[in-house]
Amino acid sequence: MTRYVFITGGVVSSLGKGIAAASLALLLQARGFSVRIKKLDPYLNVDPGTMSPTQHGEVFVTDDGAETDLDLGHYERFTGRPATRMDNITTGRIYKNIIDKERRGDYLGATVQVIPHVTNEIKSFVLDGHGETDFVLCEIGGTVGDIEAMPFVEAVRQLGNELPRRHAVYLHLTLMPWIPAAGELKTKPTQHSVKELQALGIHPDVLLVRADRPIPDAERKKLSLFCNVRHSAVVQALDVADIHDVPVAYHREGLDDEVLEAFGIDFAPRPSLDAWEAFRSRAASPQGAVKVAIVGKYTGLKDAYKSLTEALGHAAAANRISVEVDWVEAESLEDGDLSALKEVDAILVPGGFGERGSEGKIAAARHARENDVPYLGICFGMQMAVVEAARNLAGVADAGSSEFGRAGSPVVGLMTEWEKDGSRERRPQDGALGGTMRLGAYPANLEDGSLIARIYGTTRISERHRHRYEVNMAYRDKLESFGLKFSGTSPDGRLPETVELEGHPWFVGVQYHPELKSRPLEPHPLFVSFVAAAAGRH
Template sequence: MARYIFITGGVVSSLGKGLASAALGAALQARGYKVRLRKLDPYLNVDPGTMSPYQHGECYVTDDGAETDLDLGHYERFTGRPANKQDNITTGRIYQDIIAKERRGDYLGGTVQVIPHVTDAIKNFVLDGNEDYDFVLCEIGGTVGDIEGLPFFEAIRQLGNDLPRGQAVYIHLTLLPYIASAGEMKTKPTQHSVKELRSIGIQPDILMVRCDRQIPENERRKLSQFCNVREEAVIPAYDAKSIYEVPLTYHKEGLDTQVLDAFGITGAPAPDLSRWEKIVESLFSPEGEVTIAIVGKYTVLKDAYKSLIEALVHGGIANGVKVNLEWIESEVFEKEDPSEFLSNVNGILVPGGFGERGSEGKIAAAHYARVNKIPYFGICFGMQMAVVEAARNMAGIRDASSTEFGPTDEPVVGLMTEWTRGNEKEQRHAEGNLGGTMRLGAYEAALEAGSKIAEIYGSTEISERHRHRYEVNISYREKLEQAGLKFAGTSPDGVLPETVEIVGHPWFIGVQYHPELKSRPFEPHPLFSSFVGAARDNSRLV
């Protein structure tokens, strides 16, 4: 029977509950256990699909097409287990299901209430489908005391009683600030956070405290006494130079050991963390450096590109180099000469995005990379803008544009209205809802034998995750290929362009999908490995 670990947070948000959950999962996995991680988000949105990256950071997409919280990316990268629609739930999705049932009459005229209906729905979500796992880790978003989080805290409190004795453990992550003027670490924020948690009926078994320095013995003892947690179960969560160091540091501080102790598990196998040690050694002892320019529109919030950043790190690991990122707001190139910003970089990457703002700047970045033979990687929108640039400047289609920006006589990029998933046809309309209506999840693609991208993959058949509403117009293929832009990959039926590349360029590839979502530190995505490798070669030529 699966055992359940509930991870909550207090004091402030963004302390790293998702990373702590992923690292603990990795440590338990290193001991030979099968783990599953789930995220419970208290906000009212059904999913993050319509939320601005400035509000929520990256929207992570799973193989089965779920638009989820970015923490699921951490879960996948650290454990290698593919997440799915059943690994992320929101208040909005719960209420959506409950109201649909009420409208159908499923409650037989009964009054629908937060307790038991909402809490039962949360508990059912937590418990469903865990037969094959030893541990299920459930992270509750937000902080204790948030009004929207109360049903989730009540649900996991009830589960502590519903499950057999000893089958649930509670971990609480808090902040232990250092006040420089006083020269002391202050335990009061953590004390108050635990007090709030205990007031709703949850006593943490393990306390994780985020801090930037060692905890003096007095403060650790005080936390133990005032929070009713054994002293050895007060685990320091120090700042780390790399997130991939965290499983090692948490194990060193005894986190996974304390979890097993809390469950009464003895004689557990020692963890094999050797692969994490190799990753950290590679990160901290690179053989060289490369600089990649990321030309985007959400560059002020790096969490908007979380998976992309990590995939580039993975590409660096594969090539033994440190990857330095140069963040450039694409709108800058609509006023400034790109050469002032890009002349010293080794590679240029234009990521996904939505809307017209900054699009001309991304086109300018693609043009600069193409003309100056700098490795270029266009992802989703970045591919579309590279195609528009090629249409304008290589094929002579001066008015080439995207219908995403308004009516155009040359719709080189246009709104998809139908496509095929398996044996079924999916359809969308321009005036339809925005939420959940894109081409989402894993789709197969056929790569042309002999193309550069097929060589990189080592295959002509691939499956990658998508998240987009617009597509390159296949009717322009002949003109563009005559000009030197090769359509190297399409959907299996040949209708939807999936990849393009510039013939004769050292490395110029655009893909309609999001390869960063499938990159792992132990299995860097081949496109990122190849791109960083091309940037490394370019750095040697400069």
């Protein structure tokens, strides 16, 4: 029967519950168990799809088209297991489900309340859809004490009583701050956080304590005494240089042993971490370095491009070189000063929405094209590269995108219908924004002999999409006559998926988001080739 680990956080936010969950899952997998991770997000949005990346970080998209929290990216990358829409839920989605049921009359006249209706909906989400999985790890977003997280905490408290004995373990991640004036690590914030959790009916089995220096045994004993947790289950979580070092560090501190002990499991083999440690060894011993400019509009919050920087790191390790990222605000290029791009080995223009910074991205694409700098345009970055080529190669001076209003020559336009699983999907121009894009995994056909087909080693691929606008195929012949080749399309040939520039060392645009499928042990071939092209300029 499936066992559950419920992961909560205390003291402050951004302690790394997502990395902790992903690391524990990796360790359990390495011991031979099957694992699934779910994220319970307390905000009222139905999903993060309409939220600004500067507030919430990137939106991670699953194969089945769910727009989810960025932590699901960590889950996928660490475990290698594809996430689904059944792995992330929000308060908004919970309440929407309940209100829909109430309107249909499903509650048969009952007064609908937080307990039991909201908590039951949460419990159903936690328990459903995982088959014979050995362990399900459930991370509750936010911090204990947040009013919006209360229904989730109550739901997992109830599950602790409803599941068979020793089938639910509570792991609480806290902070032990160093106070310079006192010269001490302080246990009181963790004590207060655990006290608040206990007041809600949950007694943590394992404390994972973040600290920037080793925790003396006296302080661990103090936490054990005042938090009513076994001494060995007070696990220190020290800062590391790279998030990929976390699983090995947590294993060294005994996290997986303590979790298994809490379940009463003592027969599990030691974890096999050879492949993961080999990846870390490659990453830690580069034999060269390249500088890649990421030209974006959300550069003030690096988490807006989390999967992107992770994919570059995976590719760097595969090439045994290091990648230094230069963050370039797209708007800074719009006055004609491109000095920020002069010393880089490659240029990457990622996805985005809206007109702000678009001319800077076009300028970056032109600089890469004219100076033989390797260029990777992703989603919006591909569209802006096509607009640039239309204007400056094909002579379509008024080329633009209808996303920004009426365009003289709409080289990029709104996509109102497309094929999905054998049927037509349709979206009205003035329809709702949430969940209405072309979302999730779609197949594409690559032209035999093209650069991108050689990179993938196949002419049939499947990649994840998240966009509402497409390059207009009416301009294909004209653009191809000037060297911008449409080397990949949807299977029906109606939607462009990839472009590449003939005669250029490495210039590729893709309408999808390849970064979402890159993993440490399976780096995405497009990023591996892009980084290799950057290294080839030396």
